[in-house]
Amino acid sequence: EPEVTQTPSHQVTQMGQEVILRCVPISNHLYFYWYRQILGQKVEFLVSFYNNEISEKSEIFDDQFSVERPDGSNFTLKIRSTKLEDSAMYFCASTYGANQETQYFGPGTRLLVL
Amino acid sequence: GENVEQHPSTLSVQEGDSAVIKCTYSDSASNYFPWYKQELGKRPQLIIDIRSNVGEKKDQRIAVTLNKTAKHFSLHITETQPEDSAVYFCAASGFQKLVFGTGTRLLVSP
Numbered sequence: 001e002p003e004v005t006q007t008p009s010h011q012v013t014q015m016g017q018e019v020i021l022r023c024v025p026i027s028n029h030l031y032f033y034w035y036r037q038i039l040g041q042k043v044e045f046l047v048s049f050y051n052n053e054i055s056e057k058s059e060i061f062d063d064q065f066s067v068e069r070p071d072g073s074n075f076t077l078k079i080r081s082t083k084l085e086d087s088a089m090y091f092c093a094s095t096y097g098a099n100q101e102t103q104y105f106g107p108g109t110r111l112l113v114l
Numbered sequence: 115g116e117n118v119e120q121h122p123s124t125l126s127v128q129e130g131d132s133a134v135i136k137c138t139y140s141d142s143a144s145n146y147f148p149w150y151k152q153e154l155g156k157r158p159q160l161i162i163d164i165r166s167n168v169g170e171k172k173d174q175r176i177a178v179t180l181n182k183t184a185k186h187f188s189l190h191i192t193e194t195q196p197e198d199s200a201v202y203f204c205a206a207s208g209f210q211k212l213v214f215g216t217g218t219r220l221l222v223s224p
Contacts, residue, residue, distance in 0.1 A: 042216045
């Protein structure tokens with residue numbers, strides 16, 4: 001069964017550094033998402049992406065964040081200048097359609113900002 | 115925007131008992147309600163979902179009910195087993211994004 005994959009599984013970075021988190025969505029899926037989960041808290045929506053454009057973003061997704069689909073398979077989340085509060089697990093998800101579709105989550109990237 | 119509340123935050127049951135987790139949502143436009151199980155350090159795994167044209171759905175020991183008028187939906191697990199121990203999240207969606215509840219930590223004691 002196809003799965004969403006993410007790399008790296010863990011990332012440690014210094015405050016102020018840029019990080020890029022990578023995701024490979026399921027191959028025929030068209031809608032891509034990033035969520036984050038601070039330790040012990042709920043999963044929070046960051047951004048959705050379709051047809052090479054952001055379709056929706058949350059208040060968390062400020063100017064420090066960007067997303068890109070650089071080729072036909074990868075979907076990336078960049079944090080330009082990391083803050084301590086960016087430490088969290090970041091999950092990528094994908095769906096074929098936009099409405100009432102099961103979202104399949106990747107295994108996550110645990111980001112620790114020191 | 116959508117807001118999802120989930121209760122209880124923790125639930126301890128004996129093996130073989132039933133467990134019920136309840137969620138309420140605020141946006142009447144929401145039409146898709148999945149439930150995810152998350153084990154420590156792992157990804158959320160979909161266990162069951164329900165769409166707004168259905169009032170109840172069952173899959174073996176797991177069932178979900180939806181009351182659109184009252185804007186609430188519930189997860190029912192029967193004959194609980196120790197391997198059911200995890201954090202369970204409900205979510206609601208109107209279009210694309212999922213809005214998650216705060217999670218219920220279920221502990222099933224042998």
